[in-house]
Amino acid sequence: MANRRARRRHRHQRRAATARPPPTTAQEQTGSRKRSAPSQGLADGEGPLLPKRERRPATRRSVVHYLKCREVGRWGPAGLPGFESELRGYTVQRLPELLTERQLNLGTVNKVFASQWLNSRQVVCGTKCNTLFVVDVQSDHITRIPLMRDKDAGLAQARRNCGIHAIELNPSKTLLATSGKNPNSLAIYRLPTLDPLCLGDRHGHKDWIFAIAWLSDTVAVSGSRDGTVALWRMDPDMFDGTIAWHSEVGLPIYAHIRPRDVQTIPRVSTNPSNRKVRALAFSGKNQELGAVSLDGYFHLWKVRSTLSRLLSIRLPYFRDNVCLTYCDEMSVYAVGSHSHVSFLDLRQGQQNIPPLCSREGGMGVRSLSFYHHLITVGTGQGSLLFYDIRAQKFLEGRAPTGLDSALEPAGRKLKLDCGRGWLNQDDFWFNYFGGMEELPSALYTHCYNWPEMKLFVGGGPLPAGLHGNYAGFWS
Template sequence: MAPLQTGNRKREVPAPQEAAAGSSSPGSAAVDADGLQTPKKPKRLAARRSLVDYLKGREVGARVRAGLPGFDGELRSFAVRKLPELLRERELSLGTIDKVFASQWLNARQVVCGTKCNTLFVVDVQSGQIMRIPLMRDRGPPPAHAEPGCGIHAIELNPSKTLLATGGENPNSLAIYRLPTLDPLCLGDRHGHKDWIFAIDWMSDTVVVSGSRDGTLGIWKIDPDVFQSSIAQHSDAGLPVYAHIRPAEVEDVPRAGTNPGNCKVRAVAFSAKRQELGAVTMDGYFHLWKVQNTLSRLLSIRLPYCRENVCLTYCDELSLYAVGSQSHVSFLDLRQGHQSVRHLCSREGGTSVRSLSFYEHMITVGTGHGSLLFYDVRAQKFLEEKVLVSQHASPRPTGRRFRLICGRGWLNPDDLRMNNFGVLGELPNALYTHCYNWPEMKLFVAGGPLPSGLRGNYAGLWS
């Protein structure tokens, strides 16, 4: 690999006398106040720095020179482009749980996951050990004719990583846990949503938003100190040791005239930089609110591809939303005076988009066909496979999209026979969730079979 240079030319640093005089020739001498000539200091050439030089210097604690302010960014950009080619899979065994829908890194070796079978657990990616987390229960009994639960579709950590938000035993409820202990803190139940929670995001360390299938957004304000006193009183009375809360605000999502009953909130994403909240609904719309003391709706856009819009992510650096649908990823740039929507086709052999994430200028696409794709937003193209033509030449792009193909995971064989799905090899896993641990260059990916009638799971650590 050729060294990564910080520029094409060497820079000359003028001596202090030269800077004052402005037009001294290279061989001239400076004259001081007494009229004596003093030899001028020779000019020094700035050292050329390669990627190897930089990494070696960082190992011994050397500081980045002031003359290279963009080198860290250049290094990150290079790592983002190269990492997918270096990743190798190690499958993790999850037993017989059904479909992992959500995941987040807790620390360097633990990932917390939520499943369709309503299980919340932590997996140690080094040892493979699994620890289940008890779910919080509503105060009242469930309705007599309640639908079967949909499981846990969202898990999010607040910016300081001191609180975790997810679903409760009742998928309509919002559960908050303390970190790093995962002790239960509070539950938003009877005064919150009337249907399943599909999406969660933190707007600050103490304010979290939830999006529900009932077509509403709930804004919750979390004060751990207030809840702690309430928990102490309940504990003394022998009641559950977590507080029950109600939302500070409930916002109805606009209903389209063509399909007013299908405004189910499927995904949300918050822009801290612009203080805006985006949401995607199942009727094929993207909605945007300004976040101040309350939510103030800015606009609603009909998406160009409206089937199965199930995931949404946002990149603060690029001011760009990305929406994943059955066959495309749509990019929305909604800055004032610069509103545009463009899309790219993600379809490959029945592929659908099931999970999305941004890092720097790279978007990772988890598909319903068991593969991961990588799209470079700046270059406006997917990463391509490369082939080594000769030992003395760099690998050349083939024109085919680079993909990481995930393993088979576990499938319940009884379901296969009952549903006549054929052999195991014909059923790749849908990658419903993935999350990066960038400091250690690791990627956790999880999911399960796409058909709802099949029970199964997949989890893998790519490093």
């Protein structure tokens, strides 16, 4: 019996010795047999050993506590489960009323029509006077970007005063699309250097480019006043410097490309001159392109190697339809008109979301943008409005109910009024407006830098004959 017990004890010790990992250097020095933490980040168990991470309590944290812990890196990138999206929703609701304006000095350029953030400090802008420039929102420093010229010099002089109406960055922010010296041509610049890459001036549009949308990193669509949409594909060989380069005399050399497909807006109106494409918006989820024409129609195109039209819808408000945006989260198009914003959810029907009326003296909707469920409306009267599409109401301003109380909804529409900007007080201004100085600036463009919680707004006087500009940095 004693021999059997001894053999059983011997087998148990042998199995334990086989299963135990060999001692590390630290264990050999100290003689400790405590289990070490598994190695992380290096192959073959090399590198420092990390202590076992403590389990966090499942208690709910406040926003202040979360932000302080994130500053010191306590929680790491994961944060609390679901807290990032909750904090983002809170920020979307509260950010607009926390923004304050600082006007930027743009000199004497005329009416900022388009804008996009390049980085945390720089915004690229296009104006009615056909100027492309980058402004530093911290220092007000302006850098002008030379425009690309057509091969045919005669075309470059055609309708030279229409301006730059569209600026768009591709998804990876490596290319920028806008119009050239000739506003009918599509110009592509390389980022971040803004070197000229290629110009779409052959067999393309015969009138001004009003809108641009990127379908991928190398495919873009442009919409024109001539009633056409054109699909352009950039050759990857352009990106390695084999085509776009600088000659010995210092003049930029860039490729001249032609569209892969051109489609015409259908003749659904009695006035063909109003079939001008005014705005574009792309749905990456459905691979569909929405377009708004000035005859009061919304058109939907299926995007493949070419463009195939799916439908055309008469809009409920068809006066001055000049802006369009798309919400990926809710699969909804929003169209801005003279006094309304119309919503098109094509999965549920044409008009299942009630339109919002933004009428304030016939101001007009001049720019739109979506961020999650919040839509920002830039008006012709120099104000920004914010609409929650889920709650179907405008954001309300907040006011304190007492000296020591928290802010409560004040029951009034939240509206950010922009500064007047600069106005050229010429003979036209004096003769037609009697020297009136209280002329608001129409907000033709606005763009968010949400990671930095910043907003750029650009525009100028609404009457066509007036010359002036407005640019504001809101943070």
